[in-house]
Amino acid sequence: MKKILLCCSAGMSTSLLVNKMKDAAKDKNIEAEIWAEPLDKAHDEVPKADVVLLGPQVKYALPELKKIADEHGKKIDTINMADYGMMNGVKVLESALKLLED
Numbered sequence: 001m002k003k004i005l006l007c008c009s010a011g012m013s014t015s016l017l018v019n020k021m022k023d024a025a026k027d028k029n030i031e032a033e034i035w036a037e038p039l040d041k042a043h044d045e046v047p048k049a050d051v052v053l054l055g056p057q058v059k060y061a062l063p064e065l066k067k068i069a070d071e072h073g074k075k076i077d078t079i080n081m082a083d084y085g086m087m088n089g090v091k092v093l094e095s096a097l098k099l100l101e102d
Contacts, residue, residue, distance in 0.1 A: 001031045001032065001033060002025075002030065002032040002033070002050055002051070002096070002097070002100065003029065003032070003033045003034075003048065003049045003051075004021070004032055004033070004034045004038060004050065004051050004053065004093075004096045005034075005035060005036075005038055005042075005045050005046065005048070005049035005051070005052045005053070006018060006021075006034070006035070006036040006037075006052075006053050006054075006055065006079070006092075007036070007038070007039050007042045007045075007052060007053070007055065007058060007061075007065070008036060008038065008039065008055035008057060009038065009039060009055070009058055009067045010038050013055075014036035014055055015036050016087055017036070017078055017079075017084065017087050017090060017092060018034050018035060018036045019089070020087055020088070020089025020090075020092075021034045021092055021093045021096075022034050022089075023089060024090040024093045025093055026091045028094075029100050030097070031046045032093075033059055033085075034093075034095050039058050040063055042061070042068075043068060045066045046065060046069055046072060046074055046076075047072045047074070049074060050074065050075070050083075050100060051074065051075040051076070051077075051096045051100055052069055052074060052075070052076040052077075052088075053064065053076075053077060053078065053079045053092065053095065053096055054076070054077070054079065055078075055079055055084060056078060056079060056080075056081040056084050059078040059081060061079075062076070062078060063080040073074050074098040075100060075102070076099075077089075077095070077099055079092055079095070080092075080095065083095070
């Protein structure tokens with residue numbers, strides 16, 4: 001089971017992307033737990049995830065959250081702005097899975 005956390009400013013728009021990613025995972029027969037949290041909950045949520053993706057609007061928090069992710073052996077990156085804007089769940093899921101392979 002892959003655990004993928006998306007972080008954004010409030011967790012609203014990202015919840016739509018989460019649903020699209022869940023659909024993509026289901027279509028590819030990938031067992032995944034995917035959820036979104038606002039940035040202010042990230043410190044508590046990062047240790048629960050295998051990979052963390054930040055929404056483009058909070059990419060400024062990457063250096064700080066990378067320290068936490070590194071402490072817990074978690075992968076972290078930002079979501080491609082075009083994929084986020086298009087709510088492309090397939091591409092964002094692929095990005096998360098690629099991070100897990102690296």
